[in-house]
Amino acid sequence: MGAGEAWKPYEIYPEAGAAGVAGLLSRLDAEADLEALLDREKALVFRGFGVTEERVDAVLDRLLPNRLAYVHGNSPRTKVGRNVYTSTEYPAEFTISMHNELSYAHSWPARLAFCCVTAAATGGATPVVDAALWLASLDDAVRERFAGGVRYTQNLHGGLGLGKSWQDTFETDDRERVDAFLAAAGAEAEWRRDGGLRVTQHRPATVRHPRTGAEVWFNQSDQWHPAALGDETAAALAKLLPADQLPQSVAFADGSPIPAEDVVQVRDRGLAAAVDVDWRQGDVLLIDNLLVAHGRRPFTGARRVLVAMSD
Template sequence: MNASDSWAPLVITPQSAGVEASSAGLLEVVSDTETVDGQLVKEKALIFRGFGVTEEELEAVMDELLPNRLAYVHGNSPRTKVGKNVYTSTEYPQEFTISMHNEMSYAHQWPARLLFFCQKAAETGGATPVTDSALWLESLDPEVREAFRGGVCYQQNLHDGYGLGKSWQDTFETDDRAEVEAFLENTGAAWEWRPDGSLRVRQVRPATAVHPVTGTEVWFNQSDQWHPAGLGDDTAAALAQILPADELPQSVTFADGTPIPDAYVIQVRDRGLEAAQDCDWRTGDLMLIDNMLVSHGRRPFTGARRVLVAMSD
């Protein structure tokens, strides 16, 4: 039995919950916050299916499941804000896989919960894979786990409006440098404004984390997404021709500044995906995940697909 066979999200339907198949029925389920909180810790991810929720009805559900919705400040992936701290899922070309990650695990603070809502399912593909982050850690070779024990150092080069990657204005949802500096002062990061108006941010973070409720140690970093090797040989080669490693929009080393071997990064990326269970979206589905206990990604797809995401502490 492989790792992905030993865990899967809990699917909750109107039939299993004993309520009507409507947004009112779902509200009846999620308003029992004590039960939902307990289920989420135990099951790590909950899929609400068959309730027929529309985008117009989403706000009331989010108020129950995410009472303190967070802005995506210091987020590194491209998204569009579509409501009160509600965003599109990562806007990455649909023909590519997005590898497994815990949202904002590179940051000094990260959301505790994520809620995904499928407004429109893809024609084909487009699943959101989810992986038990403890199983991901266990799946790595001892040599790799030991190498990451000292943590990692992330670097962002955020342009001033034109260039590769995200601008500092989009990243911090402001065009006020003072607001950016005030935010960064509380993060333990080192930063510098560069002559071209761009912002360089460096921060050292642990590679694993311990869940505050369960005490479980989990793989909790985005080294494979910040490392060129995690993007594939062709993309990495193309980036190397355009920019030196120190000038890439984002990059990562071990905490002491030594390079992370390509083979380690590829093992991390591939084993996270191998351990994943796919949430094959149906329009109207919602999925609530514990962002420490579960990582997520995205499978390639065809046709139109619209999945929204919100997060809370």
């Protein structure tokens, strides 16, 4: 990327006589240092290789050698294979704002890979944003207020209620396993009389990439704050539940409230700086989960994008 040139994902196409999944696997085998390429480009799009759902495992095995389960994930998904999931199952008419996967958690995946097995009739792009540019786009005062980090609170029901259950969130119905996981993560866990679980975690608002040293915006304050859901949705939730009983909520690390205008700025500037990856059937997108945040544009028709992650 030259000076003054806007960032965008690096696109890779089949070479002559090397199409299809076999061609993609050969291309990946020939890449001397995929990690260095991803450090430099931040996101890679493999187009024209025609990857199908039946063959996606072979590709993911090369891109993500150690695929992770979506444990402690807060978005609704369906597991469809060996640590392969559908992308967030959220109503098609809504935008999913920019975020780094599991940035609210104690540990997060280093890489994400997406595969489009069915492209939407219209829309449905995956916007991606350079997380360092996202951080730089925020007002100085906003960055300063977030400097001390954030506190996330989850209220996970035990089988009936708003949001996800703790069983779905941790992919187990064993309370001892959940307790051990949260203790290792430094999170506070409180089992409720109704069978639910409240989880509280303190996390930084920014992190530095372990190899490039880039400081990036790395939190989901806007997605966890009702103000960023829109006035009507926030008002409806407020009628149903007090703030401390919402499925998820966020505050500054000291417990003080985050101003609504701060999270709206974070949401809107992330989306404004994003570059859309417009899907074609069989495309694969690989991103560095620290350097790049992602989201989803509204769509029509049947869209099916699979996702997997690795450390």
